[in-house]
Amino acid sequence: MSGQASEIYDEYTSFVESDANAAAEMLQKQMSEQGYLFFRGLVPADEVRSVRRSMLEVLSAAGWVNPAYDLMEGRAMPGQEPLTEGQPEYAAAYREVLRLPNFYNFPCHTALMAIAQKLLEGDVFVHPRRIGRITFPGSAAFATPPHQDYYYIRGSVETYSCWTPLGDCPRELGGLAVWPGTHNLGFVEHSARHVGAVGGHGIPVDESQAQWHTVDYGIGDALFFRSYTIHKALPNLTKDRLRLSTDNRYQISNDEIDPAALKPHGIGGK
Numbered sequence: 001m002s003g004q005a006s007e008i009y010d011e012y013t014s015f016v017e018s019d020a021n022a023a024a025e026m027l028q029k030q031m032s033e034q035g036y037l038f039f040r041g042l043v044p045a046d047e048v049r050s051v052r053r054s055m056l057e058v059l060s061a062a063g064w065v066n067p068a069y070d071l072m073e074g075r076a077m078p079g080q081e082p083l084t085e086g087q088p089e090y091a092a093a094y095r096e097v098l099r100l101p102n103f104y105n106f107p108c109h110t111a112l113m114a115i116a117q118k119l120l121e122g123d124v125f126v127h128p129r130r131i132g133r134i135t136f137p138g139s140a141a142f143a144t145p146p147h148q149d150y151y152y153i154r155g156s157v158e159t160y161s162c163w164t165p166l167g168d169c170p171r172e173l174g175g176l177a178v179w180p181g182t183h184n185l186g187f188v189e190h191s192a193r194h195v196g197a198v199g200g201h202g203i204p205v206d207e208s209q210a211q212w213h214t215v216d217y218g219i220g221d222a223l224f225f226r227s228y229t230i231h232k233a234l235p236n237l238t239k240d241r242l243r244l245s246t247d248n249r250y251q252i253s254n255d256e257i258d259p260a261a262l263k264p265h266g267i268g269g270k
Contacts, residue, residue, distance in 0.1 A: 009171050009234075015178075015215045015223070020111065024118035031119060035183035035229035038215065042111050042222040043164065049219070052166040054100045055244055059134065062093040066240070074167065074242040082139035090134070091266065097132050098264055104130055107248035112162060115224060116250035119160055125253035127159075127261045133233075135174050135243035140235035143174065145202030146210075148182075149249070150227035151190045156255035159227045166244040169217035173243045174236035176223060177214040179205075182230035203230060 015038035018030055031037055049072070056071050064083075066075040083090040097103055106112075107126050116124045135142070149161050169175045182188075190201040214234065215221075225231060236243050251257065 009214065012171075012177065012212045012214050015213050016180075020115060024121060027115070027118050031224070031226065034180045036178045036180060036213070036223060036225040036231075037115070037119075039115070039222045039224075040218065041220040042115070043109055043220045044111075045219045047109065048164070048166055051100075051102050051106050051246075052244060054102055055097055055132065055134075055166065056242075058093055058096045058100070059242065061096075062089075064093070064134075064136075064242070072167075074244060076137055076240050076242050078240070080136070082136035082142065083134075084136075084139060084142040085266070094132065094134070094266070097134075098130060103132065103246070106130075106164075106246060107162065107250075112164075112222060112248075115222070116160060116162075119224070120158070120250065120252050122252040123254070125251055125257075127153075127249040127251070127257075129249070129261050129263060129265050131247045131265045133243070133245045133247070135233070135236045135245075137236050137238050137240055137242070140237070143235045144233035146179070146205045146230050146232040147190060147202045148188060148228050148230055149225075150187060151201060153227055153249060153261060154258035155261060156251050156257065157227055158255060159249050159251040160224050161227065161247055161249050163223045163225075163245060163247045165217045165219070165221065166246060168219050169221075169243060169245070171214060171216055171234060172237045173241060174234045175214060175217050175243075175245075177212040177232055177234055178223070178225055179210055179230040180213055183226040183228040185230075186228060188228075188230070202232075205230075 018037040066077050069075040163176045188203050
């Protein structure tokens with residue numbers, strides 16, 4: 001880890017790891033206590049690499065990937081200005097990502113669905129709003145601030161998010177950090193405005209009091225958390241690497257759902 005990243009994350013605690021083979025009651029208990037479940041190597045690495053390659057082929061065609069390196073390294077093109085959601089150039093490439101069959105099908109992988117089934121114990125519905133993140137180096141100002149997904153999801157509170165890096169994601173590349181136990185606060189007003197950041201609205205947090213959990217993610221790792229759990233994106237502090245990830249939502253099919261969650265990402269919300 002770089003010196004800058006090490007200094008930032010010295011006070012962060014590693015995730016408590018969960019066992020995908022544990023009984024539903026055990027995983028539900030852990031989720032109730034922590035507000036998250038973290039699994040190492042939940043999705044086979046080869047299947048994650050397939051999605052990663054498809055995404056990088058799209059980004060390479062957009063001129064964002066340095067051809068001097070192996071495509072799968074995801075090295076940003078020298079001189080490329082950081083892009084983010086809401087910008088026309090970003091949106092054009094992102095629409096192509098959303099059309100990729102293996103990207104769209106990823107949240108329905110049997111390993112992910114098995115965890116969702118254990119948490120929900122009913123007819124699981126995967127939100128059609130598949131979400132991908134392409135985080136450029138030098139884009140710290142765009143990092144998603146502390147927030148609860150319910151602010152954007154609405155619908156049923158009993159909706160679970162799953163964040164998955166599409167490749168190894170050490171802390172300096174900018175993974176996700178979670179503040180355990182904060183789901184017990186209920187809904188918190190998102191009164192902090194972060195101009196330019198993904199999402200834009202956040203929860204005011206005194207970082208000296210926050211107790212963030214994160215980890216150096218490996219390929220195939222998956223993080224599930226409740227809609228009220230406060231979490232944030234870490235900045236991409238690398239010099240030239242793109243961070244690719246996806247987050248998706250699961251709920252009981254008959255529970256309330258916001259109509260925006262049925263639309264493609266970028267139409268109607270986060």
